[in-house]
Amino acid sequence: MDLWQSIPLLLVILPLVSACLCPALPRRGAQVFCGGILALSCLAATIFMPAITSLGASYTYSMGHFPAPWGNELRAGPLESRMSWFFMLVLLLTFLGGLRCLNHDIPEKKTSVFCATLLLIASGLNAQVYTNDLFTAYVFLEITTLAAVSQIASRPGGRPLLSSARYMIMNMVGSSLFLLGVILLYDLTGHLLMSPIQQSVSALVESGQYHTPLTLVVALITVGLGIKSALFPFHAWVSDSYSQGTPMGSAIMAALVSKGYLFLMLKVIYRVIGRENFAATGVDTVLFIFALLGMVLGSILAIRQTDLRRMVAYSSVAQIGYIYMGLSLNTDAGMMAAVFHMIAHAVCKSMLFLTCDGLIAVSPSSRLRDLEGSGFRAPLTGAAFTVGALSMVGFPFLGGFSSKVNFALSAVDLQDPRTFLVLAVLVISTWLHTLYFLRAVITIYRRSPEDTVSKGHLHRGFCYSLSLVMLILLNVTLGVMSQPLINVLRSGLTLFG
Amino acid sequence: MAKIRPDFESSLYARFLKWVRDGSDRLDEDMAGMQADRSMDPSPAPPEQDMERVMAERKVYDRAQEWGSHQGFRLRNRTYSFLSLFLCLSIIAVLLYATSQLPAFGRAGNPAHNEVSERYLEKGMEETGAVNLVSGMILDYRAFDTLGESNVLLTAVLSVIMLLHMQRREGDPRQEMEDLADQTLYEPRHDPILQTVTRVLMPMLLLFGIYVVLNGHLSPGGGFSGGAVLGAALILHTNAFGSSSTRRFMNMRIFQAVTGTALCFYGLAKAYSFFVGANHLPSIFTPGTPGRLFSAGLIPYLNIAVGLVVACTISALYTLFRKGDL
Numbered sequence: 008m009d010l011w012q013s014i015p016l017l018l019v020i021l022p023l024v025s026a027c028l029c030p031a032l033p034r035r036g037a038q039v040f041c042g043g044i045l046a047l048s049c050l051a052a053t054i055f056m057p058a059i060t061s062l063g064a065s066y067t068y069s070m071g072h073f074p075a076p077w078g079n080e081l082r083a084g085p086l087e088s089r090m091s092w093f094f095m096l097v098l099l100l101t102f103l104g105g106l107r108c109l110n111h112d113i114p115e116k117k118t119s120v121f122c123a124t125l126l127l128i129a130s131g132l133n134a135q136v137y138t139n140d141l142f143t144a145y146v147f148l149e150i151t152t153l154a155a156v157s158q159i160a161s162r163p164g165g166r167p168l169l170s171s172a173r174y175m176i177m178n179m180v181g182s183s184l185f186l187l188g189v190i191l192l193y194d195l196t197g198h199l200l201m202s203p204i205q206q207s208v209s210a211l212v213e214s215g216q217y218h219t220p221l222t223l224v225v226a227l228i229t230v231g232l233g234i235k236s237a238l239f240p241f242h243a244w245v246s247d248s249y250s251q252g253t254p255m256g257s258a259i260m261a262a263l264v265s266k267g268y269l270f271l272m273l274k275v276i277y278r279v280i281g282r283e284n285f286a287a288t289g290v291d292t293v294l295f296i297f298a299l300l301g302m303v304l305g306s307i308l309a310i311r312q313t314d315l316r317r318m319v320a321y322s323s324v325a326q327i328g329y330i331y332m333g334l335s336l337n338t339d340a341g342m343m344a345a346v347f348h349m350i351a352h353a354v355c356k357s358m359l360f361l362t363c364d365g366l367i368a369v370s371p372s373s374r375l376r377d378l379e380g381s382g383f384r385a386p387l388t389g390a391a392f393t394v395g396a397l398s399m400v401g402f403p404f405l406g407g408f409s410s411k412v413n414f415a416l417s418a419v420d421l422q423d424p425r426t427f428l429v430l431a432v433l434v435i436s437t438w439l440h441t442l443y444f445l446r447a448v449i450t451i452y453r454r455s456p457e458d459t460v461s462k463g464h465l466h467r468g469f470c471y472s473l474s475l476v477m478l479i480l481l482n483v484t485l486g487v488m489s490q491p492l493i494n495v496l497r498s499g500l501t502l503f504g
Numbered sequence: 505m506a507k508i509r510p511d512f513e514s515s516l517y518a519r520f521l522k523w524v525r526d527g528s529d530r531l532d533e534d535m536a537g538m539q540a541d542r543s544m545d546p547s548p549a550p551p552e553q554d555m556e557r558v559m560a561e562r563k564v565y566d567r568a569q570e571w572g573s574h575q576g577f578r579l580r581n582r583t584y585s586f587l588s589l590f591l592c593l594s595i596i597a598v599l600l601y602a603t604s605q606l607p608a609f610g611r612a613g614n615p616a617h618n619e620v621s622e623r624y625l626e627k628g629m630e631e632t633g634a635v636n637l638v639s640g641m642i643l644d645y646r647a648f649d650t651l652g653e654s655n656v657l658l659t660a661v662l663s664v665i666m667l668l669h670m671q672r673r674e675g676d677p678r679q680e681m682e683d684l685a686d687q688t689l690y691e692p693r694h695d696p697i698l699q700t701v702t703r704v705l706m707p708m709l710l711l712f713g714i715y716v717v718l719n720g721h722l723s724p725g726g727g728f729s730g731g732a733v734l735g736a737a738l739i740l741h742t743n744a745f746g747s748s749s750t751r752r753f754m755n756m757r758i759f760q761a762v763t764g765t766a767l768c769f770y771g772l773a774k775a776y777s778f779f780v781g782a783n784h785l786p787s788i789f790t791p792g793t794p795g796r797l798f799s800a801g802l803i804p805y806l807n808i809a810v811g812l813v814v815a816c817t818i819s820a821l822y823t824l825f826r827k828g829d830l
Contacts, residue, residue: 008783016782020775023655027767030662031760070648071781073631076620078781079648116669120662127659134652146652153659157666168667187599194606197615207615223602311521 008068014055015068015083015137018048018091022130029123037119038106041126045099048129052092059088060495065502067139075139076200082139086346086499089492090270091136093350094263096481097357098129101262104361104474105255107467112253113161121161121253124154128259132267141189141279142199144271148185152178152235155264158256159248170247177244178235185231188224192279195220201278212284225288228275233294236268238331239301242324246312249320254364257316261323262357266349269330273346276334277504286337294335295425299432301328306439314373315366318443319359322399325436326352332429333414339500340417346496347413351406351485355398358478361471362392366451369465375450382451385465389451391475396444398482401437406485411437413493633791633800634721642726643803643810647774654810657817658767664821668828686827691746702744709737717811721800727807731814738819747827754819756830763816766809773802 025044029037059065065084069075102125113121131151138144156178160171193199195217196207211217234241249257276285285291305324312318330352333345365388366381367373382389398405411433418429485492607614624641634640642650713733720726742750780787792799823830 013779013782016775016778020771020778023651024768024771024775026655027658027764027771030665031757031764068782070778071644072777072787073645073781077623077645079646114669117666120665123662124659124666127655127662130655140649142646143649143652146649146656149656150652150659153656153663157659157663160663160666171667191602191606193616195615197618197620217605217607219605220602223598 009058011055011058012066012068012083014051014058015081015087015091015133016070017051018055018095018133019081019130019137021051022048022126022133026123026126026130029126030119032119032122034115034118037122038109041122042099042102042106044126045095045102045129048133049092049095049099052088052095055083056085056088056092059083059085076198076203079143080139080200081137082201083137084499084502085495086503087136089495089499090346090350091133093353094132094136094266095129097262097353097478098125098132098259100474100477101255101258101357101361103470104357104478105253105258105364106470108254108364114163117161121158121256124157125255125259127151127154128158128264132263135267135271139201139278140199141192141201141204144274145182145186145189148235148268148271149182151264151267152182155256155260158260159252161256162251162253166247167251170244170251173244174248177241181231181234181241183231184227184234188227188231191220191227192224195224201274204279205281205284208279208284209281212287221284222288222290225280225285225290226293229272229290229294232268232272232275233297233331236265236272237324237327238294239297239304239324239328242301242305242327245324246308246317246320249323249360250314250316254361257320258357258360261320261360262353265323265327266353269327269334269345269349273334273342274503276337277342277500282337282504291335291337294331298328298330298332298335299428301325302332302432302436303439306436306443310439310443312443313375315375315378315447316360316363316373318375318447319356319363322440322443323352323356325440326356326399329410329414329436332432333417336417336421336425336429338417338420339497340413340420342500343493343497344410344413344417346500347489347493348410350492351398351410351482354478354481354485355395355406358391358475358482359395359399361475361478362388362395365465365467365471366392375447378447378451379453380451382448383454387472387475388465388467391479392451393448394479394482396448398486400440400444404483404486406482406489408486409489409493629794631791632803633794634803635794636721636723636726638724639721639726639803639807640800643721643806644801647806648778650806650810651770651774654767654770654813657813658763661763661817661820661824664824665830668824687748691748694746695744698744702740706737706741709733709740713737713811713815717807718797718804720807720811721803722795722797727810728814730807731811732818734811734815735818735822738815739822742819742823742826747823750819750823751830754816754823754830759816759820759830762812766812770806770809770813773805777802 022044025040029041032040065082065087067075068081068083070079070081072078109118109121127150131147131154134147135144135151138147152175156171156175159167159174161167189199192204192208195211196204198204198207208221211221230241237245249261251257252260276282280288302325305321305326305328308324309318309321312321326348330345330348333341333343333348335341365385366378369384370379370381371377382392394405398407401407401411415430415433418426418433421429607616624637624645628637628640628645629635632640632644634644713730715730716725716733717727717730720730738750738754777787777789779785787801789801791801794800798804820830
């Protein structure tokens with residue numbers, strides 16, 4: 008086994024071990040240390056990508072001396088490597104972008120704890136991407152959730168505490184449903200490792216045994232992960248949790264933490280239950296309906312908001328609906344579109360949350376009508392917000408456009424009544440997105456009658472500008488040169504199951 | 505920007521919004537309701553001739569307002585509780601029904617009795633060197649999960665620190681009051697019975713905890729249970745002698761040092777063992793002779809690490825909830 012094949016292990020262990028050291032460091036030291044570890048993880052993930060592509064296959068990495076069903080196992084392939092690279096890159100860029108706000112948002116003593124939870128999230132995300140064991144996935148999902156709770160609670164004040172309590176309760180319900188599903192699945196199959204579970208499940212489906220418990224298992228896991236990633240009817244916690252934390256925390260939660268759960272869902276469909284068996288339980292139809300409702304109603308909820316951050320938070324509900332729609336189509340094209348959108352949305356949403364905060368900082372309040380002219384007072388921030396908003400709407404040459412095209416193509420491939428439904432909802436949802444995102448863009452670029460200069464300019468330093476420029480470039484790259492990534496994702500998905 | 509129109513409230517879109525809003529976020533509405541100032545009356549004084557009509561209208565309006573804030577609120581709450589009760593009961597029914605269809609408990613042919621548990625039971629002692637198979641399973645076969653679980657404990661403490669750690673307001677009289685209350689009101693009264701019993705019990709508890717941790721691979725117990733005993737001993741000490749006494753050997757810096765070192769050691773040792781395992785290299789940690797204190801490879805050391813983390817976590821959680829600081 009080559010040395011580079013241990014990189015998945017490094018990506019999980021390095022942030023985990025560093026997180027134990029981080030709370031003991033002083034404020035500045037913790038920030039530098041955390042940034043360094045994130046940069047190192049990002050570098051490792053970058054080295055890993057070409058290596059795994061040239062290998063042309065996925066491989067398993069046994070965690071210890073005992074082979075698979077007895078010990079734990081990681082599994083890496085092209086899809087996992089891309090996912091983990093994007094996660095680490097967006098995490099690093101978000102960290103750089105939110106660093107300056109961290110200093111005045113969070114009491115000094117809590118900064119190093121905040122950095123530690125950030126590293127724990129990084130480790131949890133990588134573990135969810137690479138693990139081949141359902142119980143390990145649960146353990147790291149818990150780490151991610153708890154770390155995310157403290158990210159919201161880090162800001163002093165009553166409302167963040169209330170939101171974090173709410174987030175924790177909803178997410179614990181999701182985790183326990185997921186755990187219940189895993190326990191029942193173990194009872195039915197006798198395995199926790201993903202591939203043997205799929206063999207047993209296929210045998211059970213063929214023989215028709217234990218039909219009801221099996222359907223319940225699929226439903227429990229789907230609903231559990233659905234609650235955690237804000238699928239439409241379980242989205243009530245979104246607005247508070249995403250809008251009350253620090254900008255860095257909101258960006259990470261909306262862009263990355265929810266994607267970790269979604270990637271786990273993809274893994275469950277592909278590797279644990281199996282796509283045919285997933286369709287046989289009928290849960291995919293329910294998921295399809297929820298997803299379509301989410302795409303429309305999430306946008307309507309966003310239109311209602313008068314607060315910029317809450318508006319962007321609710322738009323996540325619609326975007327998560329897109330991803331679940333792709334997953335529930337259960338075709339190759341649909342899955343590919345869903346995975347691509349996970350990446351496009353992560354890149355775009357993190358930028359939107361960072362810029363939201365920048366725009367609010369140069370305005371009297373976070374209400375939409377108070378943001379007039381803020382695009383002129385903070386030019387780069389305004390430009391980045393515009394790019395993000397246009398990408399969410401689906402403007403050509405941006406990431407969101409590519410994923411909308413992918414969704415439309417996957418719907419056309421279906422050739423059944425769902426085609427028309429998906430296309431219609433896509434059109435409606437795009438229209439609704441245009442309505443509220445363009446409203447926001449027009450607002451920030453409207454000169455207010457008063458003197459705007461008096462409200463001051465944004466001073467966020469070099470790191471913030473660098474991170475925004477990088478995120479804009481990533482968005483444009485995803486829109487203009489999406490084909491290479493799509494090819495890799497497509498071949499990665501065939502190796503994924 | 506439709507919202508700037510002066511007649512916005514009466515437009516079709518606004519009424520649509522209102523309709524949508526009905527089924528919206530309860531928390532938001534409750535909070536908005538709390539903050540709303542009801543005494544405000546923005547409407548201008550109406551002309552004389554319309555006075556009667558306006559008064560009648562206002563009466564109707566007031567009654568509707570009254571209904572909305574009293575009966576309507578109660579009705580909504582009742583409907584909400586009824587629906588949530590119904591939902592919970594139906595989920596319970598579905599779960600019970602599905603569980604009744606599961607493989608019967610303890611039958612030999614169940615799917616869970618497969619090659620995985622067979623090898624754990626038959627070869628466990630030989631392969632891991634641990635007489636206590638549970639320790640062998642959680643710290644050797646499935647050590648990656650346990651590594652995650654110890655870090656869940658760390659994450660939990662970090663979250664509690666994030667939630668409870670208060671910024672000290674220097675020079676604020678309320679802060680001084682709080683400090684005073686901290687030193688007197690929330691401290692245990694010096695109870696001679698409790699203190700004497702604690703003096704007798706402390707060494708035994710600590711010894712028992714250390715025994716359970718160290719013998720984790722030989723007899724039932726291990727890091728998690730032994731650590732819980734140690735943590736309980738620390739809590740007892742706090743209750744008998746006060747937190748200033750406990751703080752001499754259990755404060756934030758010691759907590760960070762001990763937990764950080766233990767988890768780092770755990771992570772690095774296991775990373776080494778995962779790495780050599782995956783590359784099929786010989787490990788320097790061998791199972792040894794089962795039954796000896798220094799056997800079972802890494803397991804005793806990992807038990808010590810887990811024990812330290814658990815003990816620190818339990819007493820830290822107690823102190824944090826009690827004092828808001830370590």
